[in-house]
Amino acid sequence: MVKGTHQALDDVRNEKVKIFINGEFFLRDEAKISVYDSGYLVGDGVWEAFRVHNGKLIFIDQHLDRLWQSAKVIGISLPFSREELIENVKSTLEINEMKDHIHVRAMVTRGIKKTPSQDPRLTISGPNVVIIAEHKQAADESKNKGISLFTSAIRRGSPDYLDPRLNCHSKLHEVQALIQAIEAGADEALMLDINGFVSTCNATNFFMVKGNEVWTSTGEYCMNGITRGNVIKVCAQNGIVCLQKNFSLFDVYGADEAFVTGTFGGLTPVVKIDGKSIGPGACGPTTAHLRQLYEGLVAKQLR
The missing domain is CATH 3.20.10.10 (D-amino Acid Aminotransferase, subunit A, domain 2)
Known part of the structure; x- marks a missing residue:
């Protein structure tokens, strides 16, 4: 077990979690993003992580404030509202039957590129959105x-x-x-x-x-x-x-x-x-x- 601030108890349920990708759910082993994705090519994206306890998204307003600010700073126009993102998170929790001691990571990249490049003008899709929720309790x-x-x-x-x-x-x-x-x-x-x-x-x-x-x-x-x-x-x-x-x-x-x-x-x-x-x-x-x-x-x- 890796020691540190992210040291977590092993939980076999995470082997079968369903992951949200652009409005669809995929089993962990089947969840994939194109190699032309901006995040993969040049690290062009933003993310946010937060905890869920007893079905409540802890400090969610503060986390969303930070996500929206980060997206604005790098010029990504988020194609959804805060309420829509929260609903997608809740759907992810529901399909995985998750309620307590959950760690959620929401990631947004600029989107798919026409060719490997830094240039944002070569992006040919809207932003890619991924939500990963895991059973994760601190050791x-x-x-x-x-x-x-x-x-x-x-x-x-x-x-x-x-x-x-x-x-x-x-x-x-x-x-x-x-x-x-x-x-x-x-x-x-x-x-x-x-x-x-x-x-x-x-x-x-x-x-x-x-x-x-x-x-x-x-x-x-x-x-x-x-x-x-x-x-x-x-x-x-x-x-x-x-x-x-x-x-x-x-x-x-x-x-x-x-x-x-x-x-x-x-x-x-x-x-x-x-x-x-x-x-x-x-x-x-x-x-x-x-x-x-x-x-x-x-x-x-x-x-």
């Missing part, structure tokens, strides 16, 4: 024991050439960062920004605890994580000082606690960075408290 190991990070040499880019807030299919720099971390014996990668300050991780957002304060990056060079925003929100609601600021590895190595946030794993403790133990070497008290507050926010979505 206790990462959640309770925590994960280790390695600081990658791959930097988070500047907003003027590939804005880190863009949830696009082009994730190669993050893959490179993760490969470096894995080869160094860590679970996931910590990434710095172009100025050398701590930014984010390859697939999650990074937080640390120093004294009575929670620190995270300025947000200028990191993904605009929905869970990140909600953790900042619960801090404000509960009188917990949460600073969005520049800080370096010097600060991180001396942190009392550290954790990462993401849609799938929620809050996952970080127990080691670059071979150095962080805090108690397990889930710290502030991380545990924030996790409880965040789970309370999720619970409100279920009402």
